[in-house]
Amino acid sequence: MKDKQSQSHWQPATKLVHGGRLTSEFGETSEALFLNSSYSYETAVLMCQLKSGDHVVASKTLFSSCQYIITQVLPRFGITYTLVECGNNEAWKKAITAQTKCVFIETPANPTLELVDIAEVAKICKSVGAQLIVDNVFSAPLTQRPLELGADVVMYSTTKHIDGQGRTLGGALLGKKAFIEDILRQFCRHTGPHMSHFNAWLILKSLETLELRLARHNENAAKVAEALAGHAKVSRLIYPGHASHPQYALAQKQMSHGGPMLAFEIVGGREAAFRFMNALEIFDISNNLGNAKSIVTHPASTTHYALGAEGLARAGITQSLVRVSAGIEDGGDLVKDVIRALDKA
Numbered sequence: 001m002k003d004k005q006s007q008s009h010w011q012p013a014t015k016l017v018h019g020g021r022l023t024s025e026f027g028e029t030s031e032a033l034f035l036n037s038s039y040s041y042e043t044a045v046l047m048c049q050l051k052s053g054d055h056v057v058a059s060k061t062l063f064s065s066c067q068y069i070i071t072q073v074l075p076r077f078g079i080t081y082t083l084v085e086c087g088n089n090e091a092w093k094k095a096i097t098a099q100t101k102c103v104f105i106e107t108p109a110n111p112t113l114e115l116v117d118i119a120e121v122a123k124i125c126k127s128v129g130a131q132l133i134v135d136n137v138f139s140a141p142l143t144q145r146p147l148e149l150g151a152d153v154v155m156y157s158t159t160k161h162i163d164g165q166g167r168t169l170g171g172a173l174l175g176k177k178a179f180i181e182d183i184l185r186q187f188c189r190h191t192g193p194h195m196s197h198f199n200a201w202l203i204l205k206s207l208e209t210l211e212l213r214l215a216r217h218n219e220n221a222a223k224v225a226e227a228l229a230g231h232a233k234v235s236r237l238i239y240p241g242h243a244s245h246p247q248y249a250l251a252q253k254q255m256s257h258g259g260p261m262l263a264f265e266i267v268g269g270r271e272a273a274f275r276f277m278n279a280l281e282i283f284d285i286s287n288n289l290g291n292a293k294s295i296v297t298h299p300a301s302t303t304h305y306a307l308g309a310e311g312l313a314r315a316g317i318t319q320s321l322v323r324v325s326a327g328i329e330d331g332g333d334l335v336k337d338v339i340r341a342l343d344k345a
């Protein structure tokens, strides 16, 4: 097998197409597929390194499975946790102590798109020797690069924008060689969280078009956000790339774009939200995100339903909230669809 050399000076778009490519003696232009069987398992990044007595600090607003692992699974192994409000740097400083082994953040958060100041939290982590793990699913790759801001590990659900066409379930962890090889790989080797080879192959192919697709996802999200801003049926727009976002300055600092995800609150509560979603012609109604097809979600009744009324209130998820994952269709068509559906809501 022949490995491509001298990739370090390549820009991300070139690395995504050619990086780390292995070619066999047959000179295939697409990675060869060796069929075997294996199974997948999630959030190895915490399980591989924590032990009884350790302390974890995490954002209050987290994807529900991550929240479940931190608040329900880890405590069974004697690992304590503290949850912190995303945008409150003072609270992060207070919560992260000498006992803290890992800090887990999601920014922008799903589905409320609150931000955590990655560089600031990274600085606090460094001062006590804690590891900073960033769930970067909502910004998607390239738009936000946490490792450059001081994070130790970046986590992706490849199910989302990386696959980009809703074909596979998978995850990816990025970090320093010592962590990936000595800690994570050892854990994975002995416990089995491996993606099937066919899915890994599909995801590798997806990387080649990632930059192009994300540019369109981002552009479409910004167009839809602009159309929603100031609309009479929209009581609140939530988009990191729009000046109305309470942490707009931070978004400008740590993201190169507003990202592919947005949310908004509709006038008229849950009924209006349902009428709006049902009136859409192009957008699919689904709990998924990061697909070529645009998707709308009602988090309070689906993805975040399990939080219960109290949990929803704590996370700031109202019945009026609609989450939007902008696809790669024509942006003008998406805007027309949204405006028409708002009129019917």
Ligand SMILES: *Cc1c(COP(=O)(O)O)cnc(C)c1O
Binding pocket: 042, 063, 065, 066, 106, 110, 135, 137, 138, 157, 158, 159, 160, 169, 170, 171
């Ligand atoms: C979907 C999602 C995950 C988990 O991804 P799966 O592929 O469904 O396991 C984690 N974090 C965020 C922010 C997500 O949206």
